[in-house]
Amino acid sequence: MRLLVLALEFAASTFSGNGVYCQSQARRRGVRALRGLGHDVMVVSGGPEGCEPEPEHEHASLLLQAWQGVNMLGIPLPSWGTLDSSCSHREFAAGVAASAILSAILSFYPDAVLGVDWHALRPYQAMKAAWEATHAAALRDAPGCRAPPLVYMNYRLHGRTDPACQALEVEALGASALSLLLCRADRRAALDMLGTSDGLRPGPDLRAPDRFVELVEELAHRGALGNLTPLICGSGWGGAWGTSLAARLLAAAPQAVVHTRFLGPAGLAEIFAATLLNVHPCEQDAYGMTIVEAASQGAPSLVQGGGQVGATDLLDPEAGEVFVADLAQGIPGLAAEVERLVADPQALQRVGAKAREKARSWGEVDNAHQLATWVEAVVRVQAAAQERESSS
Numbered sequence: 471m472r473l474l475v476l477a478l479e480f481a482a483s484t485f486s487g488n489g490v491y492c493q494s495q496a497r498r499r500g501v502r503a504l505r506g507l508g509h510d511v512m513v514v515s516g517g518p519e520g521c522e523p524e525p526e527h528e529h530a531s532l533l534l535q536a537w538q539g540v541n542m543l544g545i546p547l548p549s550w551g552t553l554d555s556s557c558s559h560r561e562f563a564a565g566v567a568a569s570a571i572l573s574a575i576l577s578f579y580p581d582a583v584l585g586v587d588w589h590a591l592r593p594y595q596a597m598k599a600a601w602e603a604t605h606a607a608a609l610r611d612a613p614g615c616r617a618p619p620l621v622y623m624n625y626r627l628h629g630r631t632d633p634a635c636q637a638l639e640v641e642a643l644g645a646s647a648l649s650l651l652l653c654r655a656d657r658r659a660a661l662d663m664l665g666t667s668d669g670l671r672p673g674p675d676l677r678a679p680d681r682f683v684e685l686v687e688e689l690a691h692r693g694a695l696g697n698l699t700p701l702i703c704g705s706g707w708g709g710a711w712g713t714s715l716a717a718r719l720l721a722a723a724p725q726a727v728v729h730t731r732f733l734g735p736a737g738l739a740e741i742f743a744a745t746l747l748n749v750h751p752c753e754q755d756a757y758g759m760t761i762v763e764a765a766s767q768g769a770p771s772l773v774q775g776g777g778q779v780g781a782t783d784l785l786d787p788e789a790g791e792v793f794v795a796d797l798a799q800g801i802p803g804l805a806a807e808v809e810r811l812v813a814d815p816q817a818l819q820r821v822g823a824k825a826r827e828k829a830r831s832w833g834e835v836d837n838a839h840q841l842a843t844w845v846e847a848v849v850r851v852q853a854a855a856q857e858r859e860s861s862s
Contacts, residue, residue, distance in 0.1 A: 474580035480515035555634035566593035622646035653780025703729030742767035765825035
């Protein structure tokens with residue numbers, strides 16, 4: 471198949487799990503992922519202004535690079551580092567609608583479009599309109615000559631915490647031939663969105679780093695840190711909010727480590743290999759990639775229970791592959807749970823070993839094979855519908 475990926479974030483200055491996950495599905499390293507399974511992949515993605523293109527394509531002024539065998543068309547965006555409603559989604563859509571980008575897409579002639587999150591809806595609609603305009607005569611003679619179907623890859627339901635995204639998420643779910651979500655909780659929420667007029671209620675406004683810092687402060691107050699080294703990492707710590715949080719963390723635990731940049735696989739592997747307990751402080755998370763990344767290195771995680779974190783669809787609490795708690799109980803209760811776990815090294819080792827075995831049982835090639843199977847089914851259904859329309 472020829473697959474077009476529309477993703478605001480991909481390989482240019484990656485800053486979140488969205489970019490990492492999208493790369494893992496598209497890239498070719500050995501025989502992994504869609505490219506390695508023999509599918510042609512073109513990615514249209516955003517990037518921060520200043521990313522210079524490589525002159526190795528007929529649309530060289532727009533191509534960022536040919537990345538691990540994947541053709542990549544890049545659109546410089548004025549705002550970078552966020553995926554909520556404050557991101558440059560309008561500029562991304564306008565970039566895809568530019569004639570040179572559309573020309574490259576139409577020349578590629580994709581069988582299906584993989585659109586990552588709500589940012590992909592307007593770009594897909596621009597591509598679809600250009601397709602229909604280009605093939606207007608064919609559509610008149612053969613009504614079944616449709617634009618390639620949209621497979622909506624919903625990595626995260628942003629409408630949970632950013633209501634401005636919600637209408638576009640609902641529209642994307644309705645426009646897609648197939649929607650893929652990362653956990654059962656998001657699937658239930660998406661069905662609710664499609665079936666109700668008011669959609670989702672915003673999620674809690676306490677951000678995960680705040681909760682982690684409050685946890686460390688509580689553990690320090692209890693005298694329970696001992697020789698533990700709290701560690702927090704991720705991009706976006708340069709602003710006032712991040713600076714303030716880092717100062718609070720270091721005040722509570724001078725031995726704490728704060729990584730202020732986005733860490734790649736090698737850096738994360740080194741950290742998780744030395745981790746006693748990974749605390750994932752989100753009450754709800756579409757997946758929680760770091761939970762499985764920690765598990766791959768034998769580090770057990772403590773996460774929100776009740777199916778609110780997608781990684782627990784893979785790592786089963788009942789099978790002893792992850793620790794769960796109710797994070798809504800408040801910081802004192804969470805601190806007591808962390809104290810209890812840290813005092814039981816055998817339980818940590820046992821759960822870490824089971825987590826590692828499960829995490830390594832499902833890799834990029836498994837993910838890509840399942841994704842390709844679903845997309846191929848969508849393409850077959852559309853082809854059959856086109857044949858019926860053309861013969862009628």
